[in-house]
Amino acid sequence: MSSILAGIFDHNGxxxxxENELENSGFGNSHYIVYLTEDHHHAQFLASVEIKDNEQSQKARDVFQGNSVLKTYVFENMKISEASYSTVKKYIDARSKAEIHNSPDVKKKSQHTGMDSEVKF
Incomplete structure (x- = not known):
């Protein structure tokens, strides 16, 4: 069964x-969806591509990387007809909540000797 490779792209994308690069890579118009908001000139956008094997997956990933994808997700056992915006967004939100994000750098202080004889009261 096919899978979906979804990517989130920068607002400058x-x-x-x-779309042109996906079609030039062999993906037909019915094998991908680009989700746009009403203000598609200044917002991030999302794209989904139906992939059937590792070769198609690599082609789609290469196209995504060439278009400055921010993050990619693979949803197995899903057809492009099932990849509505609300469904894909729901799965992405669930995966994002499940990820362990990097914590900020924590600075550790080294052990000190405490007060010594040079301290005067």
């Missing part, structure tokens, strides 16, 4: 270029 060009969705038309992404």
């Amino acid at each position: 060009d969705y038309k270029r992404l």
Whole structure:
């Protein structure tokens, strides 16, 4: 069964270029979806591509990387007809909540000797 490779792209990305590169890589118009908001010129956008094997997966990943993808997700056993915006967004939200994010750097102080004889009261 096929899987879906979904990618979140920066607001500076060009969705038309992404569509052209996907089609030039062998993906038909019915094998991918680019989700846009009403203000698609200044917002992030999301794209889903139906992949059937490792070769198609690598081609789609290469196209995504060439278009400055921020994050990719693979959803197994899903067809492009099942990849509505609300479904894909729900799965991405669930995976994001399950991820362990990096904590900020913690600075550790070295052990000191405490007060010594030079301290005067």
